[in-house]
Amino acid sequence: MVGAGPAGLAAAETAARLGAAVVILDENAAPGGQIWRGPSPEAAGLLDLARRAGARWFGGCTVFDADPEGRLWVTDVSGMQSTRIGFERLVLATGARERFLPFPGWTLPGVVGAGGLQALVKGGAGVEEQRVVVAGSGPLLLAVGAFLAEQGAEVACVCEQAPLGRLGRFISASPNLALGAARLRLALGSSPYRFGTWVAEACGRDRLESVVVTDGRRRWRERCDWLACGYGLVPNLELARLLGCKTKGDAVVTDSDLQTTIPGVFAAGEALGIGGVECALVEGSMAGSAAAGKAPSRELRERREGLRRASVRMADAFALRPEVLSLASPETILCRCEDVRIEQVEHARSYREAKLLTRLGMGPCQGRICGIASQTLFGWTPDRVRPPLIPVSVRCLGEEEE
Numbered sequence: 001m002v003g004a005g006p007a008g009l010a011a012a013e014t015a016a017r018l019g020a021a022v023v024i025l026d027e028n029a030a031p032g033g034q035i036w037r038g039p040s041p042e043a044a045g046l047l048d049l050a051r052r053a054g055a056r057w058f059g060g061c062t063v064f065d066a067d068p069e070g071r072l073w074v075t076d077v078s079g080m081q082s083t084r085i086g087f088e089r090l091v092l093a094t095g096a097r098e099r100f101l102p103f104p105g106w107t108l109p110g111v112v113g114a115g116g117l118q119a120l121v122k123g124g125a126g127v128e129e130q131r132v133v134v135a136g137s138g139p140l141l142l143a144v145g146a147f148l149a150e151q152g153a154e155v156a157c158v159c160e161q162a163p164l165g166r167l168g169r170f171i172s173a174s175p176n177l178a179l180g181a182a183r184l185r186l187a188l189g190s191s192p193y194r195f196g197t198w199v200a201e202a203c204g205r206d207r208l209e210s211v212v213v214t215d216g217r218r219r220w221r222e223r224c225d226w227l228a229c230g231y232g233l234v235p236n237l238e239l240a241r242l243l244g245c246k247t248k249g250d251a252v253v254t255d256s257d258l259q260t261t262i263p264g265v266f267a268a269g270e271a272l273g274i275g276g277v278e279c280a281l282v283e284g285s286m287a288g289s290a291a292a293g294k295a296p297s298r299e300l301r302e303r304r305e306g307l308r309r310a311s312v313r314m315a316d317a318f319a320l321r322p323e324v325l326s327l328a329s330p331e332t333i334l335c336r337c338e339d340v341r342i343e344q345v346e347h348a349r350s351y352r353e354a355k356l357l358t359r360l361g362m363g364p365c366q367g368r369i370c371g372i373a374s375q376t377l378f379g380w381t382p383d384r385v386r387p388p389l390i391p392v393s394v395r396c397l398g399e400e401e402e
């Protein structure tokens with residue numbers, strides 16, 4: 001299993017229980033993925049069940065290369081050592097990351113991802129009495145706003161770019177989600193949740209001091225210490241693409257057993273499109289079962305179908321409005337690692353051409369941020385994925401130790 005979020009842990013527990021010899025790898029030191037980051041009874045419980053069934057867990061291990069002949073190359077956090085691991089069946093449960101879009105001031109210290117600030121706080125950073133604006137799009141904003149309020153932050157407002165009408169229709173067609181959203185709204189307290197608004201600019205001298213918020217008609221300033229801003233989630237597809245698995249849009253293509261187009265390679269959770277934690281758990285169980293040689297049950301298949309239908313409705317409800325795609329000015333930085341500005345690439349016809357003209361996507365994040373941003377802004381298709389997926393020492397590339 002690559003990934004120890006809900007999908008990977010469910011897959012590991014199921015496959016191990018069915019008698020498969022299971023190894024779980026995750027680049028994070030602790031299991032749980034994004035939603036169960038930090039001490040989590042859910043992650044600990046699932047891992048415990050998987051281990052009792054014989055699964056072995058290795059945290060702090062990033063898969064940076066793989067081939068469909070059944071080999072993975074793994075490095076530790078230092079990126080200085082590597083190990084080769086063989087597999088007969090593989091489950092890709094690599095999850096998702098946030099989509100960041102450039103706008104004036106987005107590189108100021110104090111501007112972070114919505115899930116990014118949540119992860120910092122779960123890792124020990126304090127936000128007590130700090131004023132935070134949460135902005136962008138998607139259900140994560142409400143979850144982050146509620147979490148930060150519970151941690152003692154003063155949440156100035158949550159700005160959701162999607163209009164009220166679209167979200168209202170989605171919520172009224174999804175009673176289960178409505179209940180969860182109502183609980184989070186309650187936890188957010190008296191802080192406003194504003195529909196149809198977005199941050200147009202982040203302002204400050206050396207650090208963030210305020211943001212300019214707009215609803216398209218009026219603009220106003222909100223003083224803040226932090227801007228937690230993300231425009232939804234995008235699946236992590238690099239490893240699937242490296243293996244040669246077919247992808248469509250932002251998702252790995254699978255059959256009804258969740259086997260990808262590469263025989264013996266399965267996928268589950270956000271790698272199949274953004275679906276939420278319940279969907280990740282169901283798909284993890286399905287992929288774990290199929291990888292262990294037992295067809296997933298009809299009950300699981302039916303639950304998955306319902307959850308996937310809801311995720312399509314959710315994607316429509318939170319679709320990005322054109323205004324947020326045109327916030328950046330020609331001088332705005334697009335690639336934060338390599339300081340590439342919008343004006344340097346906006347006339348390129350493809351991501352590849354932009355990379356030939358500049359160092360776009362060639363820094364330490366290897367295009368994880370600017371690649372997604374430029375595809376969203378300019379409609380470019382992703383470039384071919386090549387190893388290593390993360391920067392590693394040259395020595396790692398030649399090591400063959402197993």
Ligand SMILES: Cc1cc2nc3c(=O)[nH]c(=O)nc-3n(C[C@H](O)[C@H](O)[C@H](O)COP(=O)(O)OP(=O)(O)OC[C@H]3O[C@@H](n4cnc5c(N)ncnc54)[C@H](O)[C@@H]3O)c2cc1C
Pocket residue numbers: 002003004005006007008025026027028032033034035036061062063064093094095096097098115116118140143144233236239268269270271275276277278280389
């Ligand atoms: C930043 C962020 C914050 C979120 N916060 C919330 C929240 O508060 N509430 C909520 O309901 N949902 C939240 N979500 C959504 C939630 O993560 C998903 O609904 C659910 O966790 C998906 O589970 P998963 O197992 O598919 O993926 P994830 O939980 O993302 O797990 C994927 C795992 O794969 C690992 N991985 C990826 N690539 C590699 C590699 N090459 N080598 C080794 N390991 C790898 C990652 O380290 C990660 O642990 C958040 C998502 C993100 C991106």
